């Protein structure tokens with residue numbers, strides 16, 4: 001029995017001819033005397049060989065062109081992270097200044113969205129996003145432009161952030177939104193992995209804030225957000241809507257240790273204005 | 276491709292050192308050396324052409340993005356496979372376990388009456404094997420793909436998986452048994 005446990009792990013090295021002559025011999029001898037191991041060896045060998053019969057996936061030479069494009073964009077644009085970091089730093093400064101000068105919050109929010117759209121347009125035209133869908137943005141813009149409501153739902157669930165962003169933007173142009181799309185937008189606002197997509201969903205939903213359901217979901221979303229940019233946008237919206245129910249959620253947020261200091265002061269300020 | 280011809284004589288590691296030093300263009304040489312293996316590795320997981328092409332670019336993009344983390348004593352190929360593994364696993368986490376049907380699967384060829392019986396049988400075997408691989412866990416699939424299709428030794432696979440040679444053999448043994456059970460559910464252990 002002990003011998004069997006030592007022999008079995010050697011099967012694969014045997015298939016790959018990685019064993020020494022001695023090891024091979026001892027394995028073969030054992031198989032002749034142990035029917036248990038022999039039968040396991042045979043079935044495993046059969047599976048192993050059938051795997052070997054799977055055809056080799058063909059590689060389309062277009063990947064070389066794609067690589068060259070990726071490399072050129074990288075060299076033109078520089079590392080992406082630095083760019084995003086700059087972007088975030090700019091936003092933080094921007095908010096700081098706004099906070100000090102007491103600009104009308106709704107204006108700040110709109111301006112921010114314009115800034116983001118502008119930056120993203122520039123950004124996605126150059127560098128791939130985190131998912132690496134480098135070659136996708138051209139194709140996706142065509143798809144999104146042709147989208148109807150049904151497609152929109154699919155596009156909102158695309159693995160590619162630029163596609164989702166376009167889908168959300170497109171929802172603004174529809175004459176009416178049915179509850180499935182509203183629900184999808186709320187899901188996007190709360191769960192999308194990309195800050196910019198969540199922001200865009202927020203912008204779309206804020207147009208529907210007269211709807212009690214949407215408004216309730218917007219309030220609840222406060223505690224779902226981790227990103228300072230989205231948090232600040234939501235806080236400003238609450239102030240604009242004069243939504244007193246948000247105070248309870250603000251207080252929950254203030255209890256978090258991880259809360260960004262700009263967001264923190266924003267909340268304190270807003271609570272005062274609402275209260 | 277305008278890299279120096281001599282660059283082809285450089286080892287992987289010294290090329291990567293130069294890439295790290297700022298000569299991103301030399302990544303082209305490494306891309307030409309490994310893109311087929313890496314593409315096939317990815318394709319065995321996602322089995323979708325465009326998706327695999329995207330992920331392939333992501334892998335090499337990450338090589339550039341994380342070039343500062345490359346250390347002289349790393350074996351480039353091992354490091355590249357580790358990056359690929361992360362890219363594929365991120366993709367799985369993001370998209371969930373979504374499977375694409377194989378573009379060459381029998382279902383798509385069904386109306387092709389020119390298929391002779393032998394070909395049909397062969398294609399059926401391929402389809403059922405691919406289906407069975409789909410049903411495996413990510414880790415089981417990974418160890419099978421690495422050891423069966425990538426011509427890597429167990430020592431290197433162990434390094435890629437941050438494991439030991441012995442543990443890899445045990446994992447592989449278990450994974451193949453799992454696959455066998457999916458293929459032939461009636462057979463006993």
Ligand SMILES: [Zn+2]
Nearest residue numbers: 004034036037
């Ligand atoms: Zn035995």
